[in-house]
Amino acid sequence: MSSLAVQKAPSAAGTTGAAQGRPPLRRRIALVPTLTLVIGAIYTLLPVAWVVIASTKSGHELFSTFTFLPGTGFADNLKDLNAYRDGVYWKWMGNSALYAGLGALLSTCVSAFSGYALAMYRFRGREAMFNILLAGVLMPPIILAVPQYLLLAKADLTDSYLSVLLPQILSPYGVYLARIYASAAVPADVVEAGRMDGASEWRIFTRVALPMMIPGLVTVFLFQFVAVWNNFLLPYIMLSDDEKFPITLGLYTLLEQGANTPALYTLVITGAFLAVIPLIALFLVIQRFWSLDLLSGAVKS
Amino acid sequence: MPNTKRTRLVASTIAVALGATALAACGSSDSDSKTESGPVSLTYWTWTPGMDKVVDLWNKGPGKKDQITVTVKKQASGDTLVTKILTAHKAKKAPDLVQAEYQALPTLVSNDALADIAKDVGDAKSKFAEGVWQQTTLGTDAVYAVPQDIGPMMFYYRQDLFKKYGLTVPTTWEQFAQTARALKKKAPDKDLTTFSANDSGLFAGLAQQAGAKWWTTSGDKWKVGINDAATKKVADFWGGLVKEGAIDNQPMYTPSWNKALNTGKQIAWVSAVWAPGTLTTAAPDTKGKWAMAPLPQWSAGQSVTGSWGGSSTAVTTDSAHQAAAAKFAAWLNTDGGALQALAKDSGIYPAATNAQTSGAFTQPPAYFSNQSDFYTKAAAIAKTTAPSAWGPNVNVAYATFNDAFGAAAKNKSDFAAALDKMQADTVADLKKQGFGVSQ
Numbered sequence: 001m002s003s004l005a006v007q008k009a010p011s012a013a014g015t016t017g018a019a020q021g022r023p024p025l026r027r028r029i030a031l032v033p034t035l036t037l038v039i040g041a042i043y044t045l046l047p048v049a050w051v052v053i054a055s056t057k058s059g060h061e062l063f064s065t066f067t068f069l070p071g072t073g074f075a076d077n078l079k080d081l082n083a084y085r086d087g088v089y090w091k092w093m094g095n096s097a098l099y100a101g102l103g104a105l106l107s108t109c110v111s112a113f114s115g116y117a118l119a120m121y122r123f124r125g126r127e128a129m130f131n132i133l134l135a136g137v138l139m140p141p142i143i144l145a146v147p148q149y150l151l152l153a154k155a156d157l158t159d160s161y162l163s164v165l166l167p168q169i170l171s172p173y174g175v176y177l178a179r180i181y182a183s184a185a186v187p188a189d190v191v192e193a194g195r196m197d198g199a200s201e202w203r204i205f206t207r208v209a210l211p212m213m214i215p216g217l218v219t220v221f222l223f224q225f226v227a228v229w230n231n232f233l234l235p236y237i238m239l240s241d242d243e244k245f246p247i248t249l250g251l252y253t254l255l256e257q258g259a260n261t262p263a264l265y266t267l268v269i270t271g272a273f274l275a276v277i278p279l280i281a282l283f284l285v286i287q288r289f290w291s292l293d294l295l296s297g298a299v300k301s
Numbered sequence: 302m303p304n305t306k307r308t309r310l311v312a313s314t315i316a317v318a319l320g321a322t323a324l325a326a327c328g329s330s331d332s333d334s335k336t337e338s339g340p341v342s343l344t345y346w347t348w349t350p351g352m353d354k355v356v357d358l359w360n361k362g363p364g365k366k367d368q369i370t371v372t373v374k375k376q377a378s379g380d381t382l383v384t385k386i387l388t389a390h391k392a393k394k395a396p397d398l399v400q401a402e403y404q405a406l407p408t409l410v411s412n413d414a415l416a417d418i419a420k421d422v423g424d425a426k427s428k429f430a431e432g433v434w435q436q437t438t439l440g441t442d443a444v445y446a447v448p449q450d451i452g453p454m455m456f457y458y459r460q461d462l463f464k465k466y467g468l469t470v471p472t473t474w475e476q477f478a479q480t481a482r483a484l485k486k487k488a489p490d491k492d493l494t495t496f497s498a499n500d501s502g503l504f505a506g507l508a509q510q511a512g513a514k515w516w517t518t519s520g521d522k523w524k525v526g527i528n529d530a531a532t533k534k535v536a537d538f539w540g541g542l543v544k545e546g547a548i549d550n551q552p553m554y555t556p557s558w559n560k561a562l563n564t565g566k567q568i569a570w571v572s573a574v575w576a577p578g579t580l581t582t583a584a585p586d587t588k589g590k591w592a593m594a595p596l597p598q599w600s601a602g603q604s605v606t607g608s609w610g611g612s613s614t615a616v617t618t619d620s621a622h623q624a625a626a627a628k629f630a631a632w633l634n635t636d637g638g639a640l641q642a643l644a645k646d647s648g649i650y651p652a653a654t655n656a657q658t659s660g661a662f663t664q665p666p667a668y669f670s671n672q673s674d675f676y677t678k679a680a681a682i683a684k685t686t687a688p689s690a691w692g693p694n695v696n697v698a699y700a701t702f703n704d705a706f707g708a709a710a711k712n713k714s715d716f717a718a719a720l721d722k723m724q725a726d727t728v729a730d731l732k733k734q735g736f737g738v739s740q
Contacts, residue, residue, distance in 0.1 A: 060585050063559035146388055153392030237388055240346060240396065242375045249377075256377035258348050258612065265582065 048276070055273040059266050077270040084254075084264075089271055091243060092250035096229055097278065098161070099246050103168045104225035110169055111220050115178020116209055120191060130179065136172030142233050149237045163238040164246070168228050174220040181216030182209065218289040222282070229279060247275045340368040341625045345398040346386070347614075348378035351646030355633070358642055363632055369625045371398070380696050383408060390414040390619060397620035398630060401446060402612045403436040404505070404695040407516070409615065410445050411693040411736075416616045417443035421627030428635045428653045432688045437613055440518065445615055447630045448652035449643075452573035452610030453683040454506050457580070459568040460592040460671070462491075466568075470594045474538060477597040481547040484568070494569045495549035495558065496539045498706040501699035503553075503571070506607030507539075508532040509687050511599055516692025522737040523692055528724040533717060534599070540709065540716030550710040559583040571596065573609040574650045574679050577666035589671050595682050604685045611652065650679070657683060697730040698723055 054062065058073025065071060081089050118130055148167045149158060157163045186209045194204040210217075232248045239245055242253060251271050254264045345356065353373045360370055374396065376382050383405045389395040390412065401409060409415045422444055426434055429448050437446040458470060466487050471477040481493040497503060508515070513531040517524045526532075542548045549567065551558060561567040562584035570576065580591065596606045614630040616623050633639050637659070640651045644661035651657060657680040665675035672678075692698075705719035731738050 059582060063556050063583065064563050064586060149388060150392050153389075153394050158389075158392070158394060236381070237385060240344070240374045240376070240389075253348070253375055253377040256348065256379050257350055258378040258610075 051269060051273045051276070055266075055270040057266070062265060062269075073266070074270075077266050081267050081270050081274075084267060088242070089247075089250065089267075089274075092245050092247045093275070093278075095161075095244060096246040096248070096275070099164050099168070099231075099235070100225045100228040103165050103228045104221050106165070106169045107171045107174055107224045108217050108221045111171060111174035111178040111224075112210065112213060112217055114175045115180075116182045116186070116205060116213070118175070118179040119182035120186070120188070120209075133172050133175055137176050139172075141167075141227075141231075145233045145237050148234070152238065158238055159240050159244070161244060164235045164244075167234060168224070168231070171220075171224055171227075174224055177220050177223075178213065178216060181219075182213055185212045185216060215289060218286055222286060225282065226279065247271070251275070340370065341622045342370045342372065343397040343620070343622060343626050343629065344372050344374055345400075345629075346374050346376045346382070346396045347398075347400040348376050348382065349400065349643075349647045349649065350375075351648075354646045355639060355642045358639060359629060359632060362638075363636075364629070367625070367628070369622075369629060371629055376400075378402075380405070380699070383696070386414060386617070387412050390617065393619050395617040395619040397617060397622060397626045399615050399617060400449070400612050401615050402610070403448075403608075403689065404502075404691040406437065406445055406613065406615070407439060407691050407693040408695065410439060414617055414619075415445045416618045416620065416623045416627075417445065418447075418616050418623065418627035418630070419444040421624045422447060422631040425631045425635050428655065430652075430654055430684060430686070432686050433611075433652050436689055436691070446613035447615075447627075447634045448611070448613045449634050450611050450649040451652045451683060451686070452506075452575055452608050452650070453679065453686050454510065454571065454573045454596050454607045454609050455576070455679070455682055456594045456596050457570045457572055457576050457591055458594065459565060459587065459590055461590045462565055462568045471597045472595075473601050474597045474599055478538070478542060478547065481542060482545075485547055490566070492549040492561070492567050493547070494567055494571060495551050495553065495561075496543050496710055497551070497553035497558075498710040499552040499554070499703055501702040502609050504535070504702060504706070505699075506573070506609035507535050507571070508607070509689055510596060510605050510607035511535050512605075512687065514690040515698070516690050516695075519739055522739040523731055524739050525692065525724060525728050525731065527698060527727055528717075528720045532720060536716040536720045543710055543716075544713045546713075550713065552707075563587060574683070575610060575648075577668040578648055581668050588668050591669065592672050593669065593675060593678065595678075595685075604682075605687050606682055606685050608686050608689060613652075654680075692727075692731070693736065694727060694730050694734065698727040701726040 050067065053068055053070050055077060056074040057065065057071030058076060061071040061073060118126060144167070149163075152158050152163050152166070157166070190208055190212075191204055194208050199207070229246075230248065231246070232252070235246050235249050236252075239249065242250065245253070251268050254268050254271070257264070345352075352375070356371050356373050364370060376385070378400075382399075383401070386395055386399055386401075386409065395414060399409075401415075406415070419442065425447055426444075433448045433451055437448055438444055456470070463470065466484055468480050468483060469476075471480045477493075484491055484493050505515070508531060511531040511534055513526065513529055513535070515525065515527050515529075515532070517526065539548075543550045549561075551561075558567075559582075562570065562580070563586050565587065570580075572579070576593075581588070595604060598605065614633055616626040616630060620626050633643075634651075635653055637656070640653055640656040641660045643649050644651060644656070656662070658677060662676040662680075665672050669675045701723045702719075705722045706716065708714070709716050709719040728738055
């Protein structure tokens with residue numbers, strides 16, 4: 001636990017430190033890794049580029065002009081999306097922000113509490129509890145959606161905001177990450193020192209351990225935010241009122257309107273484009289927390 | 302009705318999970334519809350756009366008088382909605398009214414999700430063609446839904462390009478094949494049309510036209526006839542055309558398909574009455590250049606068509622106000638004003654016979670402004686719709702169709718083998734679900 005190398009492992013900043021330690025021999029481009037990364041980047045960015053460009057095309061241009069040729073209809077698409085059923089799109093956007101923002105925040109809190117407790121305290125059944133949790137990580141949440149629906153139906157909570165929020169607060173993966181991170185980032189010596197100084201357990205957790213866990217918790221928050229933002233099946237089963245739909249469901253109803261009515265492609269594409277902007281912004285803003293390296297200097301062995 | 306991968310994933314996931322929880326579910330309840338007084342409020346799951354406006358007519362008119370208020374909850378269409386209804390039904394929380402495609406009715410009825418509304422819909426039966434109404438009774442004395450819209454199949458073609466290449470509109474499938482070959486000879490880079498293996502509904506409609514009966518009952522057993530002679534004929538016909546390269550084998554409803562229609566690479570489309578709506582977005586540049594004709598026939602002089610799409614309004618067993626809900630369902634699909642609004646605001650083609658030539662349907666759709674008798678012709682074709690025969694696991698048959706025919710169309714291999722697989726999988730699933738199946 002006291003080895004610095006082990007503590008550094010989960011932090012993203014660790015890699016740059018290692019690179020600096022090597023003597024700079026000759027600037028050499030590692031061809032295979034670079035190529036692999038470039039191909040990977042193209043593979044993931046191409047669909048995004050497609051959405052960005054397609055959202056600028058009018059219905060006329062969408063399928064008739066060259067795929068990567070920007071169109072002229074972006075303003076009209078925005079206006080149409082805005083006008084669709086009195087701006088229900090923005091309602092969906094707000095719902096998604098609520099589900100993902102509040103859900104991820106609550107989930108991160110729960111993960112932090114339980115992860116810290118599992119890492120720091122020895123109690124009967126700890127390993128058993130952790131193993132069950134690990135099994136939970138392996139279980140795709142999609143399988144739980146229907147049982148959760150039947151459960152919440154008993155409590156008369158279906159078709160409510162709570163029905164989507166509640167099941168997503170407890171994330172086994174979040175707890176797992178928080179435990180691993182807490183045991184690596186919060187040295188037992190520091191906690192012990194806090195106890196010696198007479199701090200309460202709550203105070204040690206909030207003032208000492210929590211700041212050290214921030215980079216890990218940011219990861220948990222981001223993971224959970226993206227998971228909830230992209231979640232489809234759970235809200236699909238839980239909600240029947242389209243005023244409560246998140247953006248994923250809302251766009252799906254625009255696509256599947258029955259055979260009589262054509263799918264509203266331009267609206268869906270523009271809507272999808274706008275829906276990724278918050279995610280990108282979130283990553284850019286929160287990213288810097290990852291480089292926080294609070295561990296160095298906390299304990300010198 | 303493009304059946305996306307995601308739709309199927311969702312549907313199958315819910316189906317699996319439902320199976321797992323089926324044991325926990327308790328026995329079915331018998332909620333008798335009682336005549337009652339006092340205000341009633343109903344919820345209605347539908348995917349039809351503009352339905353809220355139509356329902357407003359009810360809430361301000363007849364609904365106000367009877368104190369029955371209906372609230373629309375807009376849903377996404379497709380097989381996933383059926384599974385969503387069944388999931389809600391497991392928790393006894395299904396809405397009062399649901400929109401359901403005809404082929405989904407047996408599934409819903411066999412899960413005890415739909416109420417028998419025979420005594421509450423009055424003389425609604427007289428407003429519909431017999432073949433349409435029969436789909437909502439499943440051949441029993443019960444009535445499980447009121448028909449809303451139908452999708453009689455038709456043949457659409459580019460009038461200008463047919464003239465340019467000297468082609469005549471085929472009236473039989475034999476002529477259709479010759480037309481495809483003639484076009485290939487004159488313009489090798491063009492295709493008459495495509496055989497899309499991602500649209501089970503289209504294939505089912507074509508088989509229905511040929512006289513296929515995929516699901517029938519004898520006694521208390523189901524009989525599956527997916528690989529019967531009629532369907533085999535249809536499969537071999539299209540498989541042959543794909544194999545010799547006379548038509549394209551790419552799926553429909555993709556950007557490249559839209560492009561093919563819009564640029565005139567494909568010059569005809571076997572579709573249904575709702576095609577103008579699809580063409581408006583898929584091929585906006587060719588507006589006014591298309592024309593509609595009856596579907597080619599299997600033997601000259603016949604006039605039969607299949608149906609592709611169409612849906613009904615049903616009342617669930619979970620509804621505490623089944624009689625009130627049935628009253629609304631009957632009004633929605635038979636009242637002149639309601640049908641008028643459905644046609645105008647939602648763009649549906651009504652199942653009610655007298656609505657097919659009235660009001661909104663005296664003018665052709667804007668996309669077909671060149672064919673002034675579009676709806677007169679459509680109504681005449683609708684009358685020739687062959688009876689359909691749906692069973693309780695259409696979703697399974699359709700899913701197998703997508704896989705088996707998708708591979709066969711891509712590899713240009715034998716369609717008959719794909720058909721046999723569809724038959725085998727459907728029978729196996731019926732048995733697995735506990736239905737009696739006669740061979």
